[in-house]
Amino acid sequence: MQATPQTEGEEVKLIFELLDADHSGKIDVDELKRVLLSLSSWDEKQVEALIDQFDKNKDGELSIVEFWSWVNGHDGRSTENYRPALLDMAVAENKRKISETEERLAAFRDRKAAEDAKAAAEAQRQLEREQGLRLSRDAFVKEKMEAGFSKKVAEELYSKCDQDRDGEVNHQDIGRLVSDTLATLDQVKATYQKGIQREAEEVSWSEDWKAEVSKLLKKRGFKEEEEGLKYHTTNASGEEIAIREILKDKTATLESKYFPISLHLEVADCDDKGLGQLVDTFLAWDKDGDGTVSADELKDVLQHVNPKFTEVTLAKMMGEIDVNGDGVIDIQEFVSWLSGENLKKKKMKKKAKEEQDAKICFTLHRKRSDEAKDQKKLDAFMSAMSSDVKDFCIAKKLELSCGTVNAGSNANCSACGARHSWVCHGCGFVSFFKNCVNDCDTSSYGWFCISGKCPKKKCGCKKKPDFWQRSGFTSSMEKVSLDVEHLSNAAQLNRASKIKISARSSS
Numbered sequence: 001m002q003a004t005p006q007t008e009g010e011e012v013k014l015i016f017e018l019l020d021a022d023h024s025g026k027i028d029v030d031e032l033k034r035v036l037l038s039l040s041s042w043d044e045k046q047v048e049a050l051i052d053q054f055d056k057n058k059d060g061e062l063s064i065v066e067f068w069s070w071v072n073g074h075d076g077r078s079t080e081n082y083r084p085a086l087l088d089m090a091v092a093e094n095k096r097k098i099s100e101t102e103e104r105l106a107a108f109r110d111r112k113a114a115e116d117a118k119a120a121a122e123a124q125r126q127l128e129r130e131q132g133l134r135l136s137r138d139a140f141v142k143e144k145m146e147a148g149f150s151k152k153v154a155e156e157l158y159s160k161c162d163q164d165r166d167g168e169v170n171h172q173d174i175g176r177l178v179s180d181t182l183a184t185l186d187q188v189k190a191t192y193q194k195g196i197q198r199e200a201e202e203v204s205w206s207e208d209w210k211a212e213v214s215k216l217l218k219k220r221g222f223k224e225e226e227e228g229l230k231y232h233t234t235n236a237s238g239e240e241i242a243i244r245e246i247l248k249d250k251t252a253t254l255e256s257k258y259f260p261i262s263l264h265l266e267v268a269d270c271d272d273k274g275l276g277q278l279v280d281t282f283l284a285w286d287k288d289g290d291g292t293v294s295a296d297e298l299k300d301v302l303q304h305v306n307p308k309f310t311e312v313t314l315a316k317m318m319g320e321i322d323v324n325g326d327g328v329i330d331i332q333e334f335v336s337w338l339s340g341e342n343l344k345k346k347k348m349k350k351k352a353k354e355e356q357d358a359k360i361c362f363t364l365h366r367k368r369s370d371e372a373k374d375q376k377k378l379d380a381f382m383s384a385m386s387s388d389v390k391d392f393c394i395a396k397k398l399e400l401s402c403g404t405v406n407a408g409s410n411a412n413c414s415a416c417g418a419r420h421s422w423v424c425h426g427c428g429f430v431s432f433f434k435n436c437v438n439d440c441d442t443s444s445y446g447w448f449c450i451s452g453k454c455p456k457k458k459c460g461c462k463k464k465p466d467f468w469q470r471s472g473f474t475s476s477m478e479k480v481s482l483d484v485e486h487l488s489n490a491a492q493l494n495r496a497s498k499i500k501i502s503a504r505s506s507s
Contacts, residue, residue: 014090026061041081133171147304148281150195196274279363282334289483292328331481364480365428372484384491388475407446423448
């Protein structure tokens with residue numbers, strides 16, 4: 001469309017379209033007045049006279065033919081006093097329309113281009129989803145948790161990764177995250193450790209324990225601050241001693257010249273969130289459930305964490321964790337590595353080692369109990385554990401005068417009617433109380449009756465709870481780190497082996 005007319009016909013058409021405001025194809029007196037009265041040489045009587053003179057069919061309007069005769073002065077009249085001005089107005093209006101049209105076309109093209117780009121981007125995103133190169137928030141968090149990260153850490157990683165906050169991340173986003181956060185083994189280790197670290201505000205205090213500590217400390221002149229269990233005193237050098245940091249670890253023995261108090265942990269307190277997550281991480285690494293992490297399993301984990309990790313990196317990490325050099329990572333090595341307790345550089349005291357191992361076994365047992373319950377294999381699990389209990393009783397010289405498995409019961413033993421020395425199948429600990437010291441629901445997990453009668457001191461019931469925390473677990477670490485299927489198979493093989501030995505002995 002041209003802005004300036006090139007022929008007389010185009011000029012007349014432009015002027016006609018300027019006057020024909022309603023686009024009816026004819027010009028009435030009001031449309032003529034709208035434009036002509038804006039020119040100083042016209043008044044209303046002149047406009048009405050124009051209509052009367054050139055409206056040949058007397059319909060009150062000018063057709064294009066009638067308008068042509070007037071605007072071109074076919075009757076010999078001069079048009080110089082209005083035609084150039086009308087043409088200028090028509091050309092200006094035409095340019096305005098052309099500009100509006102171009103703007104609308106440009107806006108349409110922009111919208112079309114944006115829609116096409118959006119459709120292409122969505123098609124690309126869909127292709128990436130199908131190829132596993134684009135993940136939703138839930139899928140990303142699930143994948144990272146399958147690699148052993150805690151849910152909180154996985155969500156933090158996603159937040160760092162999804163910079164545009166569109167609810168998804170692609171391989172480029174993940175690549176940037178890996179480069180910034182998971183580029184080295186130290187960064188990987190630190191990220192895993194976030195899931196097991198215990199924040200100060202998460203430290204929980206039972207009312208009984210708090211009251212006991214408060215009583216002991218106040219006797220020695222400590223002051224309790226209003227905002228919680230925070231004690232302070234002054235040492236011989238006049239320095240203030242903050243007690244809260246020590247009290248965070250309720251297993252600590254608080255013994256010093258100015259603080260001669262020993263506190264012992266109840267067995268129920270040994271399952272903390274950090275240790276639970278640490279065990280979860282190990283079980284996530286142990287893909288085949290055989291109780292150890294092989295080099296291939298570690299490689300699979302590292303490839304999920306950072307695909308750029310090489311065989312050299314794998315070998316370095318394996319050497320760092322596998323302290324005994326047997327080619328696999330067991331749960332104790334894993335815990336020592338991730339918790340920062342380097343077995344090569346520091347030899348733990350026997351009591352501390354027993355306590356740590358007992359905590360690990362306890363947490364593992366609970367995971368396996370839950371696993372068995374979820375898989376509806378609780379009977380097989382309890383049968384396998386009961387076999388271990390018998391071996392435990394022999395090793396601990398406990399009298400096994402009953403040996404009945406009580407599945408789904410909080411009552412006394414179904415066989416001997418007592419409930420004194422027994423083992424909880426929910427956590428694997430020996431108990432000498434009515435209820436499980438770890439608050440397990442024995443109506444769900446069941447229990448195993450060791451003895452109908454207390455064989456006095458031989459049963460171990462005179463020992464303090466912290467002893468049973470360290471040594472009262474009934475299964476070996478190697479066995480309980482196996483998944484339910486492996487546990488059940490191992491127990492069956494063990495029973496078959498014992499039967500064969502018994503048969504040979506009797507013969």
